[in-house]
Amino acid sequence: MLYRQLECFLAVARTGNLSRAAEEMYLTQPTLTARLKALEEELGDQLFVRTSRGMRLTEAGREFLPYAERVVSSFEEGKRRLEELRGASGGKLVVGASPGVGTYALPGLLERFVGAYPKVNVSVRTGHSEDILEMVLREEVHLGLTREMRHPEVESVPLYEDxxxxxxxxxxxxxxxxxxxxxxxxxxxxxxxxxxxxxxxxxxxxxxxxxxxxxxxxxxxxxxxxxxxxxxxxxxxxxxxxxxxxxxxxxxxxxxxxxxxxxxxRSIVALRRRDAPASGPVRAFLELAYGMAERKEERTKLSPALAAEFENLQLIDLFT
The missing domain is CATH 3.40.190.10 (Periplasmic binding protein-like II)
Structure with a gap:
């Protein structure tokens, strides 16, 4: 609610008029006035004085203005960042890979991924399959690419048969x-x-x-x-x-x-924690990786949500 109050404060400070600010915010004037009053009560200071020409900032209002602008700007930047993360147009992807996968399959997959999502920062860690499973469980990596391993807290996305x-x-x-x-x-x-x-x-x-x-x-x-x-x-x-x-x-x-x-x-799979939310980069990487699956029936190993998400993807050959 405080964020909405700050938005109203900035709109009135910018327009100098309650009715124009209310129209800009798609609010009724009484609602806008109530939000300003609640903000002033929270701060313990009067922010505006009403004049014949409209609303004018008090000294307290002028002092508070840049702080309110920074808060709203930071909030909007945070929203944009989360949108980037959901859409894989930014953010970070940390992948763990066993030596064979990391040397022979992962470079081709990352070539496609980085080409499609150049703003995602990628980090790769390597280790034996058991080490990769532990990295996934400890959430040190978003995905682990390794031989098929079973754990109740982990879901496997089939990649290919080696x-x-x-x-x-x-x-x-x-x-x-x-x-x-x-x-x-x-x-x-x-x-x-x-x-x-x-x-x-x-x-x-x-x-x-x-x-x-x-x-x-x-x-x-x-x-x-x-x-x-x-x-x-x-x-x-x-x-x-x-x-x-x-x-x-x-x-x-x-x-x-x-x-x-x-x-x-042996089956090579992508491991991920079942309870970990899939960010945009993770979903985008899995979409590319899932295209490597050679047998359609392996899709039944996925959760219904992931299976539906990847149903129409095609085979990718990363080794030629």
């Missing part, structure tokens, strides 16, 4: 046939990366389930290092498809089909 595929150097013996069986693959030196990741666990489980216990391995701590080891003919590797698209296209790596192995995939 497949583990076998790659070798162009000169490798597997390239002539373009495929290999697990027994043959088990005879090769295997490059493994990041022993804390689910990719590492999937690769180990693949050979264990096939009864292959003894493997010659070379372990590194990240995907890029694994790619370089394969390129230098130090072994072969199962790597995320999202990480090797450009290397295969450039002829630095060759994709080999596994003849008797199951498809190895």
């Amino acid at each position: 497949e583990l595929v076998l790659v070798v150097a162009p000169e490798h013996r597997f390239t002539q046939r373009g495929s290999a069986g697990l027994a043959e693959i088990g005879e090769e030196q295997l490059i493994l990366f990041d022993n804390d990741s689910s990719y590492y666990e999937q690769t180990q489980a693949l050979f264990t389930s096939a009864g292959i216990r003894e493997l010659r391995t070379l372990e590194v701590d990240n995907i890029e290092a694994a790619k370089r080891m394969v390129e230098h003919r130090l072994g072969i590797a199962f790597l995320p498809r999202s990480a090797i698209v450009r290397a295969v296209s450039a002829g630095n790596l060759v994709l080999i089909r596994v003849e008797d192995g199951p498809e190895m995939t």
